[in-house]
Amino acid sequence: MSDGPHVWNLQRVIVSDGAAAQAVLDEILSELRARQWPASDLFAVHLAVHEALTNAVVHGNRRDPGKKVTVACRLLPNELTVTIGDEGPGFDPHQLPDCTQPDRLDAPGGRGVALMRSFMDRVTFSDEGRTVHLTKRRSAARGGRA
Template sequence: MSKDSRTWTIERAIPSERGAGRRVLEELLNRFETENWTPRDLFGIRLALEEAIVNAIMHGNRLDRSKQVHVVCKSSAEKVWIKISDEGSGFNPADVPDCTDPDRLAVPSGRGIMLMRNYMTRVEYNLAGNVVVMEKSRPAGS
């Protein structure tokens, strides 16, 4: 029995600089674009990956090139599973205020995590707050 083409794993360790983040993002998206995700799914996966990788590089490792960001992406017939880890001190996602609170609508930052949660099926952080795991279920019948 041949292996399902949707079953694959990509693991990358990148320095904390934006160009490296962009390259791993594009590598993953190029792979997803060969599969039968809907355009809205692809848009959402791109957005969630973008936000998570930028958070790890900028807020986690604070652009310290001596620290790495680890990206693991495991794809299966049912879903895609993505883990992004940084070497920073982490944060508590519960401390991030609700950006849709009317009093905070005009605050320029703090929307990335909300977007990740909206577009992915599951988004969870570890206790330290420096590892995020995101999952996206494949469309029914794909």
């Protein structure tokens, strides 16, 4: 779906399943590749969107096949925004433990939001933590106009 020659939009409602999440991620990455986004940006988007989708499926919806994940994506020439929502109980992103503290270094999880914040230009939450908004600006490397 497109609003014009330089805008690409995607909207999906998927089941709480890793394969469905991967299919949406692949579609987003394919469009970024087609628009020749730099490899470093592709890596950042891949990591952050994968984490957000995994959080929605696993932590939000708890893999409940009756619950859905919504994905909305808007790609402009130099900026990508991805919004991912789930039907879970939500959470307070300000109350997440600091994953860099010595007592958390060996924890098996708890780094997803920190990774998203590290690799994206903007990460915000709404709907009591059930929705995450990720924004990545195209870097100037390899033809991008930042």
